[in-house]
Amino acid sequence: MHQEPDYNEITKEWHGSLQSYFIGFGTSLLLTGIAYLIALARGSISREVVVLTLAGLAICQAIAQVLFFLHVGEEPKPRWQTLVFLFMVLVLLIVLLGTWWIIFDLNERVMKM
Amino acid sequence: MVDSSPNQELTYPDPHQDAFSRTILGFWIYLMTDAILFATLFATYGVLHTSTFGGPGPNDLFSIPLSFAETMLLLFSSFTSGLGMLASTKRNKGHALFWMGLSFLLGLSFVTLELTEFTGFVNEGHSWQTSAFLSSFFTLVGTHGLHVSFGLLWLAVMFIQIIKLGFTVDTFRRLVCFNMFWHFLDLIWIFIFTFVYLMGKI
Numbered sequence: 001m002h003q004e005p006d007y008n009e010i011t012k013e014w015h016g017s018l019q020s021y022f023i024g025f026g027t028s029l030l031l032t033g034i035a036y037l038i039a040l041a042r043g044s045i046s047r048e049v050v051v052l053t054l055a056g057l058a059i060c061q062a063i064a065q066v067l068f069f070l071h072v073g074e075e076p077k078p079r080w081q082t083l084v085f086l087f088m089v090l091v092l093l094i095v096l097l098g099t100w101w102i103i104f105d106l107n108e109r110v111m112k113m
Numbered sequence: 114m115v116d117s118s119p120n121q122e123l124t125y126p127d128p129h130q131d132a133f134s135r136t137i138l139g140f141w142i143y144l145m146t147d148a149i150l151f152a153t154l155f156a157t158y159g160v161l162h163t164s165t166f167g168g169p170g171p172n173d174l175f176s177i178p179l180s181f182a183e184t185m186l187l188l189f190s191s192f193t194s195g196l197g198m199l200a201s202t203k204r205n206k207g208h209a210l211f212w213m214g215l216s217f218l219l220g221l222s223f224v225t226l227e228l229t230e231f232t233g234f235v236n237e238g239h240s241w242q243t244s245a246f247l248s249s250f251f252t253l254v255g256t257h258g259l260h261v262s263f264g265l266l267w268l269a270v271m272f273i274q275i276i277k278l279g280f281t282v283d284t285f286r287r288l289v290c291f292n293m294f295w296h297f298l299d300l301i302w303i304f305i306f307t308f309v310y311l312m313g314k315i
Binding site (some may be wrong): 004005006007010011013014016017018023025028029035036039040042047050051054055057058061062064065066069070079080081084085087088091092095096097099102 | 131132133134136137138141142145146148149152153155156159160177178181184185191192195198199201204222280281284285286289293296297299300303304306307308311312314315
């Protein structure tokens with residue numbers, strides 16, 4: 001049996017650093033600012049292009065925060081946290097894309113007035 | 114010479130076997146299930162956001178500057194709570210309490226702004242009973258706001274614990290969990306800001 005680690009050892013298991021927080025924060029500020037400006041000054045760009053761009057920016061920012069704020073993928077092996085995270089992404093995609101697919105297919109078939 | 118140990122490279126502390134690692138992993142799994150809860154609410158909103166039943170739609174109600182202000186408050190709060198964690202690893206009580214207090218005030222401003230927005234909608238007669246769009250909007254954004262409110266309660270409790278108990282293995286573990294929770298809520302908000310507010314206006 002092993003002993004429980006003390007405070008200094010515990011703090012070493014936590015992976016945050018000042019640098020990672022500043023990178024995550026700067027990236028988030030930049031991407032939010034760009035999204036805000038695009039939505040405000042859209043002009044004559046088509047709706048599809050704007051929606052796809054905004055979705056892309058949101059996903060980039062989410063990835064930056066997952067890496068630099070939540071420190072996914074930095075824990076020692078075996079990487080259970082990363083594995084659980086990826087499984088969540090899989091379930092999430094099934095829920096979102098599955099809903100999208102079923103509901104809009106139903107719309108096509110039933111809701112035609 | 115034959116070594117009998119199967120994990121020769123594993124020196125103390127054995128990763129993931131202590132109470133700290135097990136709690137963090139458990140709390141992480143809770144956060145992932147919470148992400149799936151939010152995914153179902155986003156899916157519901159995505160399906161219902163055009164069903165306004167003759168009432169106002171996203172474009173009539175939402176204000177981009179207001180939701181941008183909320184986004185900034187939550188992002189800054191997430192950042193300052195991270196700085197509080199860094200101070201905690203150095204056992205710097207003054208700095209940790211300062212950053213935690215600042216995160217609390219930023220989070221409180223976020224909730225206040227959101228409640229102002231909600232009461233504004235309801236007072237104009239656009240409550241969750243008006244249309245399927247508004248029901249799904251209040252459910253999605255309200256669930257997030259409720260999470261943030263409970264996060265504020267948790268942060269206040271942690272603030273008192275750090276004053277009374279100081280930095281121990283137990284309080285640090287709770288701080289790490291709280292910090293994960295807080296970053297996670299900011300992550301969810303990115304999607305609310307983009308898919309509900311920004312896309313509602315374009």
